[in-house]
Amino acid sequence: MSIREDQSRFKSIIKAKVRDDFKRYVTSGELIGKREDEFVKIPLPRIDIPTFRYGPKQKEQGVGQGDGEASEAAGNPGSNKGEAGNQSGEHMIEVEVSMEELADILGEKLELPKILPKGTKNILVEKNKYSGLAPVGPEGLRKFKQTYKKALTRYISSGTYNPDDPIIVPIRRDYQYRAVKKTPLPHTKAVVIYMMDVSGSMGDEQKEIVRLESFWINTWLKKHYKGLDTRFIIHDASAKEVDENTFFKTSESGGTLISSAYKLCQQIIQADYATSEWNIYPFHFSDGDNWSGEDTRVCLSLLKDFFLPNVNVFSYGQVESKYGSGQFLKDLQKEFINDDRLTLSQIEGRDKILSSIKDFLGKGK
Amino acid sequence: MANLTFELETERKKISQIAKDCGLDFFETIFELINYDQISQIGSYGGFPVRYPHWRFGMEYEQLSKSYEYGLSKIYEMVINTDPCYAYLMEGNSMMDQKLVMAHVYGHCDFFKNNVWFSKTNRKMMDQMANHATRIKRYIDRHGYEAVEKFIDNGLSLENLIDRYSILNNPQNLTDTKSFTQNDSYLFKVEKPYMRNYINPPAYIAGQKLKQDEKNLQKTQFPLSPVRDVLSFLMHYAPLEDWQKDILSIIRDESYYFAPQGMTKTLNEGWASYWHSYMMTRYILNDSEIIDFADHHSGATFMQIGGYNPYKVGIELFRDIEERWNKGRFGREWSECDDVRERKNWNKNTNLGREKIFEIRKIYNDVTFIDEFLTEDFCVRNKMFVYKLNKETGKFEVDTRDFKAIKAQLLFQMTNFGQPIIKIEDANFENRGELLLQHAHEGLDLQPNYMDATMLNLFKIWKRPINLVTIMGNEAFLFRYDGNQYSKHSLSDNNKTDVGGPQVPAKA
Numbered sequence: 090m091s092i093r094e095d096q097s098r099f100k101s102i103i104k105a106k107v108r109d110d111f112k113r114y115v116t117s118g119e120l121i122g123k124r125e126d127e128f129v130k131i132p133l134p135r136i137d138i139p140t141f142r143y144g145p146k147q148k149e150q151g152v153g154q155g156d157g158e159a160s161e162a163a164g165n166p167g168s169n170k171g172e173a174g175n176q177s178g179e180h181m182i183e184v185e186v187s188m189e190e191l192a193d194i195l196g197e198k199l200e201l202p203k204i205l206p207k208g209t210k211n212i213l214v215e216k217n218k219y220s221g222l223a224p225v226g227p228e229g230l231r232k233f234k235q236t237y238k239k240a241l242t243r244y245i246s247s248g249t250y251n252p253d254d255p256i257i258v259p260i261r262r263d264y265q266y267r268a269v270k271k272t273p274l275p276h277t278k279a280v281v282i283y284m285m286d287v288s289g290s291m292g293d294e295q296k297e298i299v300r301l302e303s304f305w306i307n308t309w310l311k312k313h314y315k316g317l318d319t320r321f322i323i324h325d326a327s328a329k330e331v332d333e334n335t336f337f338k339t340s341e342s343g344g345t346l347i348s349s350a351y352k353l354c355q356q357i358i359q360a361d362y363a364t365s366e367w368n369i370y371p372f373h374f375s376d377g378d379n380w381s382g383e384d385t386r387v388c389l390s391l392l393k394d395f396f397l398p399n400v401n402v403f404s405y406g407q408v409e410s411k412y413g414s415g416q417f418l419k420d421l422q423k424e425f426i427n428d429d430r431l432t433l434s435q436i437e438g439r440d441k442i443l444s445s446i447k448d449f450l451g452k453g454k
Numbered sequence: 455m456a457n458l459t460f461e462l463e464t465e466r467k468k469i470s471q472i473a474k475d476c477g478l479d480f481f482e483t484i485f486e487l488i489n490y491d492q493i494s495q496i497g498s499y500g501g502f503p504v505r506y507p508h509w510r511f512g513m514e515y516e517q518l519s520k521s522y523e524y525g526l527s528k529i530y531e532m533v534i535n536t537d538p539c540y541a542y543l544m545e546g547n548s549m550m551d552q553k554l555v556m557a558h559v560y561g562h563c564d565f566f567k568n569n570v571w572f573s574k575t576n577r578k579m580m581d582q583m584a585n586h587a588t589r590i591k592r593y594i595d596r597h598g599y600e601a602v603e604k605f606i607d608n609g610l611s612l613e614n615l616i617d618r619y620s621i622l623n624n625p626q627n628l629t630d631t632k633s634f635t636q637n638d639s640y641l642f643k644v645e646k647p648y649m650r651n652y653i654n655p656p657a658y659i660a661g662q663k664l665k666q667d668e669k670n671l672q673k674t675q676f677p678l679s680p681v682r683d684v685l686s687f688l689m690h691y692a693p694l695e696d697w698q699k700d701i702l703s704i705i706r707d708e709s710y711y712f713a714p715q716g717m718t719k720t721l722n723e724g725w726a727s728y729w730h731s732y733m734m735t736r737y738i739l740n741d742s743e744i745i746d747f748a749d750h751h752s753g754a755t756f757m758q759i760g761g762y763n764p765y766k767v768g769i770e771l772f773r774d775i776e777e778r779w780n781k782g783r784f785g786r787e788w789s790e791c792d793d794v795r796e797r798k799n800w801n802k803n804t805n806l807g808r809e810k811i812f813e814i815r816k817i818y819n820d821v822t823f824i825d826e827f828l829t830e831d832f833c834v835r836n837k838m839f840v841y842k843l844n845k846e847t848g849k850f851e852v853d854t855r856d857f858k859a860i861k862a863q864l865l866f867q868m869t870n871f872g873q874p875i876i877k878i879e880d881a882n883f884e885n886r887g888e889l890l891l892q893h894a895h896e897g898l899d900l901q902p903n904y905m906d907a908t909m910l911n912l913f914k915i916w917k918r919p920i921n922l923v924t925i926m927g928n929e930a931f932l933f934r935y936d937g938n939q940y941s942k943h944s945l946s947d948n949n950k951t952d953v954g955g956p957q958v959p960a961k962a
Binding site: 091092094095096097098099100102135136137138139140141142143144150151152153154155156 | 495498499504507508509510511512513515516603607610611612613614615757762766836837838839840841842843852853860863864867872873874876893898899900901902903904905907908911
């Protein structure tokens with residue numbers, strides 16, 4: 090039945106709407122709460138064909154039935170059967186969009202380049218695919234079109250082809266069959282390690298921004314790496330590894346030693362992720378405050394000696410906060426000018442989330 | 455076609471015979487047994503198996519199938535007004551449900567065949583719809599999906615701008631251009647051809663024509679009188695390609711086909727419910743099914759507090775009328791009697807009830823039905839009231855139980871069957887080829903955002919500025935969309951000095 094076509098047309102209209110309103114979804118976070126395994130559910134107002142119709146006043150008055158004196162509550166006139174029609178404007182519909190499609194929209198909106206996994210880190214897996222051709226095979230796998238083409242070639246090359254009577258009769262040696270072809274499939278492994286400063290100077294708004302950014306970064310990376318690993322580290326003066334939930338909920342107070350997180354991250358990589366096999370993406374978010382210049386120097390040398398040579402790209406996002414000095418970003422900028430293994434981004438507020446994501450992922454690494 | 459199981463077919467024959475014995479008169483009715491997915495598909499196509507491609511059917515389907523899957527709602531019965539009638543039964547419903555649906559459907563089929571508002575509908579609409587689909591698919595092949603879809607969207611925006619009351623005069627005739635332009639009312643009626651030149655002498659005709667031409671020169675009013683069938687007008691006079699005109703005519707045809715169903719919702723559902731209840735309880739149900747029946751019947755005819763259920767109002771009114779006409783509770787004597795006790799025991803054994811309700815199903819529509827048969831007694835007995843939104847508390851409250859108010863409110867909701875009345879007043883407004891529409895304001899304002907969007911769509915068809923006169927918040931305005939921007943001009947007297955404001959004819 091052709092309702093399937095109408096349905097898919099409707100869905101593509103809806104998706105176009107999501108695309109148009111994409112910026113709003115990125116910065117509002119309503120998608121994250123609605124996430125299921127493979128899909129996100131996006132609430133949209135039901136799309137309507139406009140007609141001249143009565144305004145909302147019509148609903149303020151009506152006829153009902155039941156007990157009760159004047160000015161007693163009459164209950165809520167719910168949607169009642171039968172009287173469909175002029176009440177559609179308020180319904181919401183939920184559209185299911187797969188994470189894959191969401192990533193596509195993100196990529197399209199930000200014009201993100203495809204990520205090219207590091208060459209040596211690809212494990213090739215061979216897979217059998219019926220995409221080849223062979224002159225022998227079972228009749229069930231005979232390719233009619235190719236067989237015809239072969240026969241046609243034979244006719245033309247032997248000069249027996251007659252355009253007025255274009256009958257082609259294939260003979261045994263024209264026959265073409267589908268055959269197995271071994272296709273190497275790249276199999277890549279990747280891990281994202283999120284580090285976040287949870288010291289007193291990082292407020293709720295800053296954490297929400299980090300949460301939104303990490304959601305979109307994950308979405309994009311997942312599109313490129315099947316089976317993406319994620320790890321979470323929080324730090325103030327000391328660092329510890331936590332699960333995703335704790336990562337976004339924890340609020341500590343006290344000082345900040347960024348190096349503690351970097352050291353823990355180094356340990357995790359060395360323990361679990363052989364740099365020859367894994368694509369590694371460390372992300373660090375903070376407000377740019379560090380305890381001392383001494384600690385910053387430790388961080389810089391860790392970056393230079395361990396991280397940058399071993400990871401795909403190291404990303405640092407600095408979330409603007411009232412209390413942070415923002416010094417760390419400046420230190421990094423000074424130390425690593427034009428080093429494209431390090432990505433720096435400054436996030437002044439929710440509005441800048443999109444451009445910051447572009448900073449991080451725009452290099453295609 | 456019919457694929458009923460043996461048991462269902464046996465019941466169908468039985469119920470069909472019972473319905474005939476009850477006096478119902480219907481076209482042959484074909485029942486098809488389909489699954490829930492098919493019923494959602496057909497339901498989203500308005501009951502038809504084939505419609506032209508358009509996303510809004512996909513949207514309907516999405517909602518119907520989802521709400522069934524989530525257990526929120528279920529389509530019980532569906533029947534289409536064609537000859538033969540087609541009706542659908544859902545696989546997996548209990549036998550009692552199937553019987554209930556069949557009995558209900560025969561009620562609808564009788565109504566379709568006999569009610570006067572359906573008398574001009576195309577009974578081969580199934581073929582017609584398929585034909586529409588073929589035509590639109592052909593246009594898609596020729597002009598591209600996007601172009602056709604966009605135009606359909608524009609056209610559907612005007613779908614409700616038809617003349618519902620013209621149904622009885624066969625709306626197809628309205629496509630005759632004469633009704634918009636020519637006026638030969640000065641000619642006397644000629645019965646015998648050879649008398650023509652005596653009754654209407656050429657000199658007289660020439661003189662009248664001259665007069666009329668002069669008149670036309672003075673008054674370049676076009677159309678001559680306001681037009682309610684906006685779609686038809688646009689088909690003839692908007693600068694459109696042939697395929698676009700054809701799409702408008704398709705939308706218009708389907709709109710006219712569905713119009714009577716909107717005009718007789720209460721009557722039709724009330725009639726079918728009356729008959730399913732009558733037949734089920736007397737002839738069809740067996741003892742074990744009675745509880746389930748009562749449960750489902752009351753579910754369908756349950757009136758939510760503050761809601762309006764056409765099934766409920768319809769069936770109660772039919773029963774009330776039957777009783778009144780059986781006991782002779784009508785006419786002058788009855789209405790002049792104000793002795794409570796006498797009224798209560800009033801029974802003249804007239805036994806005209808059955809005859810009366812058959813008459814009603816023949817010549818009434820919802821508006822005339824409510825207007826004539828909703829009585830004060832009925833409202834009191836059914837505890838009806840008017841509710842209002844209390845803006846301070848945000849809650850709906852009982853406003854009054856006054857009979858006149860209830861009736862007024864019900865009729866008000868049904869005026870033009872819930873659609874605003876909008877006419878084309880002038881198609882050469884300001885002598886600039888602009889379109890002037892007049893909204894006959896009945897106390898309710900138009901919804902502004904939909905109004906703007908609709909004017910935009912109308913502009914895309916007419917391709918000249920669109921003007922609409924209506925009342926918004928107790929003040930008359932002329933709303934205008936000129937292709938780039940919207941503007942509005944107040945029409946109330948103290949604001950007449952509106953700079954550059956157009957001259958607007960007096961309100962119709």
